Amino acid sequence: MAQPAVAASDLEARFSDILTPDTRKGYEGYIVKPEGLLAFAKALRDEYGYDYLSSVTGVDYLPNDMMEVVYHAYKITGGPPLVFKVQVPRDNPVVPSVTSIWPGADFQEREAWDLLGIRFEGHPNLRRILLWEGFWGHPLRKDWREPYYEGEHKPFKQRTSGPHFWHEDHSPFGKNVDYPPGFDPYTWEPETADQILYESVVQRTRKPEQEELHSEQVVVNLGPQHPSTHGVFRMIATLDGETVVALEPVMGYLHRNHEKIGERNTWIMNIPYTDRLDYITAMSNNFGYVLAVEKLMGLEPPERAQYLRVIMAELTRIVNHMWAIGFLLNDLGAFFTPALYAIEERELILDIFEAASGSRMMNNYMRFGGVVRDIPEDAWDMLVKLVTDRLPRKIDELDRFLTHNEIIKSRCLGVGVLTPEQAIALSTAGPVLRASGVPYDVRRAEPYGIYDRFDFEVAVRYHGDVYDRYLIRIDEMRQSLRILEQAIRDIPERGAPILAGKPQYQVRVPAGEAYGRVEGPKGELGFYVVSTGKANPWRYHVRAPSFINLTALEAMSIGNKVADLVVILGSIDIVLGEVDR
Amino acid sequence: MDGRGILQGLAVTLKHFIASYVDDFKRKNRYFSEEGVKYRSSPEVEGIFTIQYPEERRILHENFRYIPFLVYDEGEEGQRDIRCTACGICAKVCPAQTIWIVRAKDPNTGRPVSKPAEFYIDTTLCMNCGLCAEFCPFDAIIMDHDFEIAVYDKPDMVFDIERLLRPASYYQQIRPTQYAQKAAEREAKAKAKAARRGAARTK
Ligand code: SF4
Ligand code: SF4
Numbered sequence: 001m002a003q004p005a006v007a008a009s010d011l012e013a014r015f016s017d018i019l020t021p022d023t024r025k026g027y028e029g030y031i032v033k034p035e036g037l038l039a040f041a042k043a044l045r046d047e048y049g050y051d052y053l054s055s056v057t058g059v060d061y062l063p064n065d066m067m068e069v070v071y072h073a074y075k076i077t078g079g080p081p082l083v084f085k086v087q088v089p090r091d092n093p094v095v096p097s098v099t100s101i102w103p104g105a106d107f108q109e110r111e112a113w114d115l116l117g118i119r120f121e122g123h124p125n126l127r128r129i130l131l132w133e134g135f136w137g138h139p140l141r142k143d144w145r146e147p148y149y150e151g152e153h154k155p156f157k158q159r160t161s162g163p164h165f166w167h168e169d170h171s172p173f174g175k176n177v178d179y180p181p182g183f184d185p186y187t188w189e190p191e192t193a194d195q196i197l198y199e200s201v202v203q204r205t206r207k208p209e210q211e212e213l214h215s216e217q218v219v220v221n222l223g224p225q226h227p228s229t230h231g232v233f234r235m236i237a238t239l240d241g242e243t244v245v246a247l248e249p250v251m252g253y254l255h256r257n258h259e260k261i262g263e264r265n266t267w268i269m270n271i272p273y274t275d276r277l278d279y280i281t282a283m284s285n286n287f288g289y290v291l292a293v294e295k296l297m298g299l300e301p302p303e304r305a306q307y308l309r310v311i312m313a314e315l316t317r318i319v320n321h322m323w324a325i326g327f328l329l330n331d332l333g334a335f336f337t338p339a340l341y342a343i344e345e346r347e348l349i350l351d352i353f354e355a356a357s358g359s360r361m362m363n364n365y366m367r368f369g370g371v372v373r374d375i376p377e378d379a380w381d382m383l384v385k386l387v388t389d390r391l392p393r394k395i396d397e398l399d400r401f402l403t404h405n406e407i408i409k410s411r412c413l414g415v416g417v418l419t420p421e422q423a424i425a426l427s428t429a430g431p432v433l434r435a436s437g438v439p440y441d442v443r444r445a446e447p448y449g450i451y452d453r454f455d456f457e458v459a460v461r462y463h464g465d466v467y468d469r470y471l472i473r474i475d476e477m478r479q480s481l482r483i484l485e486q487a488i489r490d491i492p493e494r495g496a497p498i499l500a501g502k503p504q505y506q507v508r509v510p511a512g513e514a515y516g517r518v519e520g521p522k523g524e525l526g527f528y529v530v531s532t533g534k535a536n537p538w539r540y541h542v543r544a545p546s547f548i549n550l551t552a553l554e555a556m557s558i559g560n561k562v563a564d565l566v567v568i569l570g571s572i573d574i575v576l577g578e579v580d581r
Numbered sequence: 582m583d584g585r586g587i588l589q590g591l592a593v594t595l596k597h598f599i600a601s602y603v604d605d606f607k608r609k610n611r612y613f614s615e616e617g618v619k620y621r622s623s624p625e626v627e628g629i630f631t632i633q634y635p636e637e638r639r640i641l642h643e644n645f646r647y648i649p650f651l652v653y654d655e656g657e658e659g660q661r662d663i664r665c666t667a668c669g670i671c672a673k674v675c676p677a678q679t680i681w682i683v684r685a686k687d688p689n690t691g692r693p694v695s696k697p698a699e700f701y702i703d704t705t706l707c708m709n710c711g712l713c714a715e716f717c718p719f720d721a722i723i724m725d726h727d728f729e730i731a732v733y734d735k736p737d738m739v740f741d742i743e744r745l746l747r748p749a750s751y752y753q754q755i756r757p758t759q760y761a762q763k764a765a766e767r768e769a770k771a772k773a774k775a776a777r778r779g780a781a782r783t784k
Contacts, residue, residue, distance in 0.1 A: 265676060266674075268674065337594060341593075344626075348622070351622060355644055356644070358644045362710070364710050364711060372715065373644070376642070376758075382624055386624050400589055400590075401593040401594075404589060405586040406583075408586075505670070505712070505716045
């Protein structure tokens with residue numbers, strides 16, 4: 001992708017001692033020396049306008065004995081990214097933390113530490129985030145092998161040719177599981193890990209005057225087994241009276257190392273796996289992934305496929321927002337009546353997905369260069385009816401049903417406020433960012449697919465509270481309907497090709513890197529892939545919006561009452577399948 | 582804050598509540614009939630839309646996919662002509678790596694032939710992605726509609742070839758469009774082949 005011309009020449013001249021262009025074939029951006037990273041990052045943010053750090057991740061280049069940290073920074077006013085990388089030796093990978101410049105790097109750096117073992121110097125809280133404290137090793141390193149290890153990549157020989165076996169028989173509990181020295185799983189008590197956790201939270205917030213008054217802060221543990229957490233998620237809240245003074249999200253209960261699985265998979269096998277990230281929005285997940293790989297392959301899907309993708313992605317947005325609003329009301333205590341009204345519409349849309357893709361939720365619909373099959377005629381008729389008649393009516397009804405309700409207002413107005421500055425700095429995305437008054441939408445900021453053809457407005461609300469995060473979802477559904485109407489009108493006739501080239505299960509992906517991002521219903525969903533030209537990705541990273549939006553949870557919660565935590569969490573709209581990956 | 586918003590909301594609930602009963606009056610076959618199920622999953626539905634499984638069943642779209650099965654054609658003498666040629670593509674493409682195939686051997690020569698002797702799918706692992714069926718060059722493995730596969734013992738969840746085989750007529754019944762389309766494709770291919778042969782002969 002082209003770099004903005006002004007910044008490029010300027011940057012290179014100014015930082016010539018720490019900056020070199022990345023000249024590897026298929027790569028872009030710059031390589032920054034670790035010692036110059038902070039000065040460079042500060043200048044980028046303050047002088048060049050790259051104030052939005054979208055993605056931070058690491059790559060293990062085992063053959064070169066090198067770890068690389070990859071940053072994607074954007075201007076909040078739109079445009080392409082500035083990609084820069086830091087390379088450090090593999091045996092001692094230490095990189096300065098950019099959290100002081102972009103606080104949104106917090107969780108992402110912790111993730112890179114957790115999974116790749118890259119240490120970020122100056123990070124305020126560099127603990128594991130997805131794995132548990134007793135875990136030994138960093139699983140995304142290329143020389144790390146999982147229990148039940150079967151091979152570097154699929155297809156696994158012994159599974160397709162040997163006799164059938166049960167996997168648990170093949171590798172009983174202990175095999176290939178490493179523990180830290182001196183660690184015994186049978187005598188270990190989880191309290192120690194929890195104590196470290198609690199103490200780190202309390203220490204952070206203890207004030208000297210409290211010691212004098214003999215008043216104490218209370219640590220309250222919400223979750224992980226709590227229905228309001230939308231899965232298995234835990235919030236450790238420190239309270240002063242009833243007011244939250246600090247909050248620490250704990251996650252990873254659903255972690256399965258999606259990225260390691262993805263690196264063992266062939267390129268095409270990853271498409272059904274992306275369905276299982278955020279299982280409410282499988283179509284969008286497919287879209288992001290195929291977009292990244294298509295960038296590497298230089299593939300352009302035919303027109304009809306482009307429209308079908310947009311239609312599916314926008315329907316997914318409606319599905320997701322219906323769901324999010326319904327469950328936000330559950331969190332508020334309006335148990336299931338609003339949720340059921342919302343789910344009814346979702347069911348009808350899922351019927352369309354089922355007809356087109358074969359499955360209601362795990363769609364596996366998109367392919368490199370197009371989509372797997374055309375939408376059947378009966379589903380198309382249903383789609384037209386829904387978009388032109390039923391959905392607008394039902395969205396209005398939902399609006400009438402909820403928006404002016406006094407109880408909702410008094411529970412949501414002014415609760416969980418996130419200022420625009422915070423929202424940008426904390427790298428939030430999607431409805432969370434836009435409800436804070438920042439009109440940033442990837443569909444506009446850096447249009448992908450055919451989004452530049454549609455006439456729609458980027459919904460934006462300005463208070464940054466829970467109420468606005470509810471309203472913005474209603475606004476966005478209406479905008480999605482606008483896009484859908486135009487797509488239905490302009491789509492090429494049935495019979496036009498829906499796939500570039502022939503269906504292939506072994507695709508050739510030229511070596512290089514690519515970052516594909518879409519505006520998923522929950523925010524910017526990005527896929528960073530690195531290919532070495534082989535049958536499977538060398539690196540496969542997901543920039544998960546639910547996960548990164550949680551970085552802002554503490555900022556939203558501080559100063560609010562503990563009773564509002566549940567609805568603040570609900571207003572971010574997370575899905576743990578994506579958070580924990 | 583005078584409670585007007587709440588009343589407005591309650592009116593919506595009341596409307597939904599009444600709509601169900603009005604619908605019950607208007608439509609005789611609203612429940613326990615195919616027509617009723619169809620109506621309740623159509624964009625026209627008002628009021629309650631729940632489908633009372635298992636007494637009622639959703640009408641699955643023909644593209645619906647669940648655990649795959651293997652197709653055999655019924656031969657003239659009642660024998661089963663298994664379409665699968667044991668080419669192994671499905672086993673290679675399967676993301677969960679659940680398919681295991683053993684090639685049959687010619688009983689006289691002992692050489693492997695292009696038929697499966699054994700064919701297993703470990704349904705504890707199958708993720709119903711449909712990639713196997715999508716890339717099978719012989720239209721031999723097809724995604725099923727039968728989703729009620731609960732068993733008591735775990736080993737029963739590994740489907741062997743006997744469990745997997747279904748006649749082509751079943752395939753035609755659940756997926757008429759796809760069946761017809763694939764049959765037409767095969768026919769066109771065969772015709773083209775014959776034409777080429779014919780052309781070669783006249784040369
Ligand atoms: S089912 Fe199809 S793809 Fe699989 S081995 Fe048989 S012929 Fe090949
Ligand atoms: S549906 Fe998918 S997971 Fe199941 S056997 Fe076929 S390819 Fe494998």
